[in-house]
Amino acid sequence: MFTSGTRQLLAKSNKLCLKSGSYLKTFSAKFTTCDLYALVEPTEPKVVTENSPGPNSLKIQAEISNFQDIRPMIFSTGIPFSSSFISSLPFCENSFSQISSIPLGYNHHAILDVCSSPEMVLSLANRPSLTLLPPTNWADKLQNIHMKVAPKGLTNVFNTVDGSSANDLAFKAAFIAYKEMRGLPDELSEQELSTSMDNASPGSPDLSILSFRNGFHGRTMSTLSATRTKPIHKVGIPAFKWPAVDFPQLRYPLEKFEKENAAEEKRCLDQVEHIIKTSKTPIAGLIVEPIPSEGGDLHASNQFFQKLRKITKDNGVVMIVDEVQTGVGATGKFWAHEYWELDTPPEIVTFSKKMQAAGFYHQAQLRPKIPMRQFNTWMGDPSRTLIAGAIISEIESQSLVEKTKATGDYLMSHLKPISIRYNKLVQNVRGKGTLVAFDCPTPEYRDMFVSLMRSEGVLIYACGNRSVRFRPALIFSKSHVNVFLPRFESVLNKMYKQLWS
């Protein structure tokens, strides 16, 4: 449908996605109208249906429903396969980014370039076992992609396939390291070897992972045992009888509640120390998100995490920092835990989502003494490593971490006065970078807010009991904030009128 002139115009007008235009050059011949349209960012959200999901989405969902549970679905999207494309989606979805997992927006030229490279095609078509028969240039990929952004002090990386498996296998790493961490003889007895086959002690030891209430770490059975968000995530599924402690519930504004918040953090740290020292099943590892996200975007001070590191270190507990949602720049640091300025690094940092590749970084001492104790057929996916490489390069060359910090500050500078003007609805505004959230007074008001924003063309998502979270891509800029704000205020006005006028 588009003439070649229109194509060029569209490519030119696209500010975010097609700086180099190389992708269009390679593929334009194969693109349909809709595919091409998907490459262009709209200037603002445009809602084309009366309700959400609209009639097309409902039709598509009904078809999907024959084979798959559709009840969690928001709506069907033109992404990544365009055919009936909602023009404003890439924009409005920017604030949510496929549950925080799209790093550079849709159809980014750098990612399209690597995805259409011969290296990618070969890598996809010939998926290797990275443990057994790694590609000849795997060392190069490890060094120049994964290790280029390795958290300080972590010299090894273990690739997995998603965030759940990253945490699941990180737990295993903590259990395998347990004896050495506690200064015990690091040997396997005949009795351990034989009893392990019956899932019995001592071979299958009674060891725990300690996690925080409101923490979310995945939905495989072990990570679910450490997840403490909502009953619907956990009920009916057998769990390891692992303990949990409270994550600090800070009061806002922080300046006003300094003393109360310090006491709250101390209370939680005392719990951690008490459980580590008294737990009948010893604590091999502790897992913590820098900002428990699914659990409501909770924050704690750097001192809290510094003390947490000290307690775990002093007690031989592996500290696992779960950066699946906070990692890769969104907080204004590449890793959120950089804010803490720890004396000694955590033993393990897990990643997924925005990295598009998944796994965990770890200290060299956590490599098991005996081989094959951690092993999988695929253990990651070199195709996803290539994409991670493009993401990391673009983040560096475009200073996207610094820009995200600036955008987050700009967003906060507007949200704070709004939360004073609309204090019945917008409370406890908090954030680092663009990982910003606020609370509504009740879950019902929160759900109403999320739904009204959707009719304004902005996909923003709930977390915790009554919170709302921003999860934009790293290309979310001040201009996007400026498109967001009037829609935000419009919804707040509507709700005020309906509820309090």
Added chain:
Amino acid sequence: MFTSGTRQLLAKSNKLCLKSGSYLKTFSAKFTTCDLYALVEPTEPKVVTENSPGPNSLKIQAEISNFQDIRPMIFSTGIPFSSSFISSLPFCENSFSQISSIPLGYNHHAILDVCSSPEMVLSLANRPSLTLLPPTNWADKLQNIHMKVAPKGLTNVFNTVDGSSANDLAFKAAFIAYKEMRGLPDELSEQELSTSMDNASPGSPDLSILSFRNGFHGRTMSTLSATRTKPIHKVGIPAFKWPAVDFPQLRYPLEKFEKENAAEEKRCLDQVEHIIKTSKTPIAGLIVEPIPSEGGDLHASNQFFQKLRKITKDNGVVMIVDEVQTGVGATGKFWAHEYWELDTPPEIVTFSKKMQAAGFYHQAQLRPKIPMRQFNTWMGDPSRTLIAGAIISEIESQSLVEKTKATGDYLMSHLKPISIRYNKLVQNVRGKGTLVAFDCPTPEYRDMFVSLMRSEGVLIYACGNRSVRFRPALIFSKSHVNVFLPRFESVLNKMYKQLWS
């Protein structure tokens, strides 16, 4: 280095990989010499180093070792990123296929075509949450790819990211279905909801998955609890205290030991029934591989599995058939469990490896009554679904299941007389399709055999205690068997000379 004429010649001479040549047409300009070379299948294995791994592999492994444990590695390969390419690898590795996970050999034209399509590029670059914002054509992909090969009676599919997560989430499906399977009121009480947050009963119920000794189902913590292969897989990792039963250990030749084998199968089935009826923690699900593979390529009769289905059905136990290694054609049926000709299908069949996509098929009744009980951010990967589509089309259009059956029969027709001639080394030859195995008398002889085969340029792999397994791609043909056989006999002769002359 290659002229355009040479390119054409190479493309023409390549029998397996480049029938259409379309991939070369699209990408030849971007290929380096080595990449192009990788597209051509050698006619026979050629060992270019004195030892395996050779000096190049050792150098590469030393580099990888800075960041990743290299001890499980066999050698580094030119696949998928060619630079220092071992020319014979695609051939010799055909017998192992990246732990049974390469369906059509390396650089297959149909897979290269889909991997270089605009649809793939968009799908890779814009990875969606398949639960929340599925692509508009997702119903079409489900129907025409995943459901096209759905096991009989299974109308739903749940996508995951690998075999471990397929089994892990299948366990969860079994636990969620438990009440309904047992005819209990399928409701969640307030007490269940609240106790689940503390990993305590009744919210986190004491339910079990029953598995077979010698079964392998993955290495996440829950699937490891059901895995019963070797202590090195399990030791030191806390496990759910789930029970295990014996998998029949048949004696060969089957004709000779008909009575003994029937008794052995009955003994195992009695164990299953006894444990289901008496287990203190009720059995919600039973998981079984059609041919326990990592555990030693064990076989059982169709009657055994028919009775197993009857016992599970009569007792309200979800039957999970783990086809991660046996699925997608290698046994001479698309699904190995088709051989059983069950009256009622199993509730769940899991898949990964050769499908290149992963997940589980399930009966419609296993869709949870309440949404969001099973959920993940990605829940699969539509890029891998596209590859699965190419694999399934090629399998159908080239009758690869039937050909694999014929190749397997041909291989067996040679292995059986060899096992008589070399009966001190080649014992209990067994197989379905090309999923063929035999036993050596001891683990030491088996390891020696595997190592000598490697010096002949054939990568063949151990399983169980003293077994050797073939795991070729579906394009493994009689001509490949003919290249394999003299190398096989040469190694057997060498071992006989060394051990018994």
